[in-house]
Amino acid sequence: MVSEPRESLRVSDAERDVTLKVLNDNAAVGRLSMEELEERSGQAMAAKTRGELAVLTRDLPAEGDAALPVPANGSGGQRKPVRWLIGIIGGGHHRGKFRGVGTINAVHLISGEDIDLRDVEIAGGELTLNTFSLIGGGDIYVPDSVEVDMGGFALIGGDEMRGSEQSSPGAPVIRIRGYAVIGGATIYRVPSQARGLSLKEARRLAKAAERGQLPPADS
Numbered sequence: 001m002v003s004e005p006r007e008s009l010r011v012s013d014a015e016r017d018v019t020l021k022v023l024n025d026n027a028a029v030g031r032l033s034m035e036e037l038e039e040r041s042g043q044a045m046a047a048k049t050r051g052e053l054a055v056l057t058r059d060l061p062a063e064g065d066a067a068l069p070v071p072a073n074g075s076g077g078q079r080k081p082v083r084w085l086i087g088i089i090g091g092g093h094h095r096g097k098f099r100g101v102g103t104i105n106a107v108h109l110i111s112g113e114d115i116d117l118r119d120v121e122i123a124g125g126e127l128t129l130n131t132f133s134l135i136g137g138g139d140i141y142v143p144d145s146v147e148v149d150m151g152g153f154a155l156i157g158g159d160e161m162r163g164s165e166q167s168s169p170g171a172p173v174i175r176i177r178g179y180a181v182i183g184g185a186t187i188y189r190v191p192s193q194a195r196g197l198s199l200k201e202a203r204r205l206a207k208a209a210e211r212g213q214l215p216p217a218d219s
């Protein structure tokens with residue numbers, strides 16, 4: 001009897017979880033962007049064979065080496081971390097690829113600042129976003145592949161979350177702490193279909209996912 005090639009063997013949920021952990025660990029140190037993590041995590045969840053899983057981590061270090069630090073002197077194209085976002089009397093948005101380390105503080109004074117975290121690189125697997133709003137707030141956009149932990153305090157106002165509540169096992173965590181006086185923020189968990197789209201389209205797709213009416217990724 002000839003045994004099946006190793007790569008054609010069917011995978012278990014435990015094997016998928018190991019691959020997801022490797023992906024998340026490498027995303028935590030900046031080797032994968034949030035977009036890449038989201039795409040590969042989805043492929044890992046759908047993988048049927050060991051060969052399909054192996055392709056997803058082939059260009060990454062072994063599991064034990066994933067947490068090795070990236071040089072902080074700017075070599076290797078590492079982005080400078082963002083720590084403060086300020087909005088005063090007006091509106092605006094912060095979007096694009098940037099590196100989040102530890103804690104980001106966002107201050108809104110009579111303004112509505114949109115914070116787009118769809119492409120943020122989360123160092124260490126966790127990021128805390130503290131928002132301080134006085135007569136204002138804004139919208140916060142996060143990929144639905146991360147776990148969101150909400151907390152804080154509001155006097156006349158508050159934060160709310162829209163979109164799918166699903167996340168991958170061992171996913172990076174974004175902790176949002178909102179402190180508001182006559183204000184607050186709406187957190188949109190946006191699906192992969194919103195990649196590269198406008199914030200308006202991201203909101204629409206997040207609401208569709210919340211209702212269970214999200215179109216297929218290839219539509």
